[in-house]
Every structure is written in C-alpha cells, then in structure tokens.
Amino acid sequence: MAGTDKQQPMLAEGPAIILVEPQLGENIGMVARAMANFGLAELRLVNPRDGWPNEKAQAAASRADHIIDAVTTFDTAADAIADLNFVYATTARPRDNFKPVRGPVEASMELRNRFSADQKTGILFGRERWGLTNEEVSLADEIVTFPVNPAFASLNIAQAVLLMSYEWMKTGDQAVRPPQAQMIPAPKEHIENLMSYLDRVLDERGYFRTDDKKPKMMDNLRALFTRPGFSIEELAVLRGVFSSLEKFSPWKPRGSGAPERD
C-alpha cells in the first residue's frame, strides 16, 4: 500500500496518543507509523519498559521520524495528561464505572469538535497484556471501546491506535476522500447511434432470425447497453470491438487471398 507523496503537506495535529507502560519497542514504532498514516503527531509514553529512546521503536516506525523524535516521556498517566482538557481511556470492554462509553466514530467526532474549539485532547492506551488500571481509567473523561468480534477480541495496541487515528482522520475536513473517478454516462444519442449501427450490422447477418422476433430482441439489446451507463469513452472502446469483429476476417497465412475486409 505504499504511495507516499512528498509533495503533500504533512498532516500533524489532533489528540495526543498516550501509551501507558508499553513493553515492546516494535509496538511503539508501529503506533508512530499508524499515527503518521492518519495525520496524528503527538506521542507520549508513560514509563516505557525499555526506556527511551529505543532503537527497535525507531526501526519499526519506518519513516515516522517526526513522531519518534518528538516523543515525550512521563512517570505516571496522571502526569502525561496533566495539560489536556479532555481525555479518552481505551478499554477492551466497558467497565463497571460511571463513565460514558463511546465507539470510535462517536469518540473521534467528540475529539474533532474539541480540537476545533482549541481544546487539548488525548487518548490513553494501556499495557499490551492487561490494559489500563481502574485508577488510570478513572483519570479519563470518557471511555472508548472497539466493536470487535466478542468471541475473538485481541486487538493489539498498534491496531487500536490505528483504528482511532483512522477515525480521527475521517472526521476531518482535510480527510482525503478518494477523488471520485465518477463516470458520466454518455448522452442518450450515443446509445441510439450504437443501436442503429447494431440494427444494421446484425440484420445483415441474420441475427434477428424472423421479423416478428426483432422488436423484442432490439429491446433486449437496448436494455443491455443502456443499463451500465457507459461513458462516451467506454462506448468508443465497445464500438471498436464491434467494428473489428464486423469488418475484418481472421488473418490466416494461407495465401488464399482471404479478403481483409468484407
């Protein structure tokens, strides 16, 4: 899926991603890369097991250096979110507490609204093995949880960050919607021209068999070539195929003088 365009401005804004006691450098790197993919920039680490900086994280981050180089570290989750106005805690399932529980779409819209209002926001992600403590969850304003298959819920931390980053980008004005290669159906006269042409060349070849069958068969042909909404360009390719089949005989090196054209 590589396709980086260095001409484009680097998106780098939005909520801080906060990893609490991450163990594996690879995961930190993959988180940075997921953030870069979807325009997030600020990564905070709480007490990473192998210290910081971490070579494995740098390697796994691929070229997300702008994120790795700007990482800040903290001793506790409370320290890491001290300057933020609004914080989500991610959990694998709703916990028994009084916080609202959101899905990723709803949470991302909330984050986008607060971002637009110049609030500082963040999302807390827990340890690889057992997530956030109840105390850490209690630091957050709301909970976000993912709509996974209840029988197989094993999102890793980089995947969870990827989904939140992706939803964040989707909420943005600058979210890059794939340009619609919108097909414009050809004006109907192009279809009529095609039908006149087919009427002639098929009639010449006995395609319609009997005169009374012809109107229904023409209706079927018109339906066939109208239904797809062919563009002018597509109709031109189609016409080229018909012409080739109609005008040219198979070229056979028999030297028998088989006619090139009818």
Add this chain to the structure above:
Amino acid sequence: MAGTDKQQPMLAEGPAIILVEPQLGENIGMVARAMANFGLAELRLVNPRDGWPNEKAQAAASRADHIIDAVTTFDTAADAIADLNFVYATTARPRDNFKPVRGPVEASMELRNRFSADQKTGILFGRERWGLTNEEVSLADEIVTFPVNPAFASLNIAQAVLLMSYEWMKTGDQAVRPPQAQMIPAPKEHIENLMSYLDRVLDERGYFRTDDKKPKMMDNLRALFTRPGFSIEELAVLRGVFSSLEKFSPWKPRGSGAPERD
C-alpha cells in the same frame, strides 16, 4: 486489548479476503487475526511466496486457527475470484482506469448489501511492496482506497485488511438498505471466458496492432466488461452479438460467393 469471551458465538461470514502473492508469513497471520477480530472468516492466498501451510503465519495468527485452517490457495488472482459475484481491488491511490473508486465505509456498505442478497464477494489485496498489477485491478468491479495522510501513506497489508474488516463489522450494526431488485453479477469465471474469447477473435483480426499495446488494451477491455456487473443472462446476449459479428458475413445477394462463415 485482550478480552475474548468464549461464551459468545464466533462471527464468521462476509467477503473473502484475497492476498495476492504475500511474501511474509507473519503478515498472513496478522491478516487472519485482523479478520477474526472483526468477524470475517474466508482467507484465500494467491501463490504465497513461501508456500502453504506456513508456520510463521500460524504463529502470528495467534488463535485465529479457524481462519488459518480453512485457507485456500490459488495460482492466479483470476482463479481466486472465479466464483465471486462482486470484487473490490484495494489500491494505494486511484488508477487510470474506468472503475469507480470508493472509500472503506462506502465499500463496506456495498459489500454488506450484497452479502444480504446472498452474493459472494471478495476484496483483493496486493503484494507487500508493490500492490496489485493493473491486470489484477482490472479483474475487480470497483476500487477501494484508504483516506490516508497523503504525505505518509504506508499502510501495510495487515493494517489495510484490519480497516476493511473493521468497517465491515460496523456495517453489521446499521440498518442495511432494503435489498434492491438488483442484478446478480455473473461469477468472475464468466468474464474470464469472455476475455479469452475476445483475446482470440480480436487477435485474429489484428485489433491489438502491436504486441506491446496488447496488455493495456486487454486491461481496458476487461475493465469495460467488468464494470457494469453484467449478469449471466446479459453476458449471453453480449456473446451472441459478438458471435454474430464474428462468424457471419453480411448476406449480400451479389452471388459473389462471399463466405458464410470464416
């Protein structure tokens, strides 16, 4: 984010995920895991570099054994989608062809609607380094591409599968559009038969002019006849038109002995 609940029924349905020439077993395993997280089940591999089965894939799949054990392998992308009615190709960016380009949300809704109408669907994912060939893209009905940061578009294959699987699962919550009285696109093998036929009869007539132009022209033809999602019945009518043009000369009462057939 662990939180698997063995009491819950395992979701296992929806579009087939098709990986074309995947190189790393770890990626295949991560793909299986992403699929399991979001309730997909059917994984097809086209010509995996290290053969199949693959120990590294099994290890990386964690406990997604039901997916790994059911993997099927194929020699070509065309073979892998032969029985499917509707197929997406994933690309890093829109290509220069006639296919509609969708985002993941829109594509997932389309897949969900077709699933509800008992159609068989699939999503093609390309090689780790350079994706799908133009010819492989031309096999698909539509393209899906991801709204990534244009300046940092480096989704790996497991992440791309994760996002599509996640969007697929999200569409399950929503009211699905009432099934439309829509045409069921013919299984892909019907398109392949048509292409083989056209390859032969057009080649015989010098349609492709030069050998180096032929692959691109064939891609365009495949795009032209794939895009409308022709039903089996429509393809039969189309084939009848081609046959008539190809086999029969205009009947002209000149008595010149023009051949009735080639």
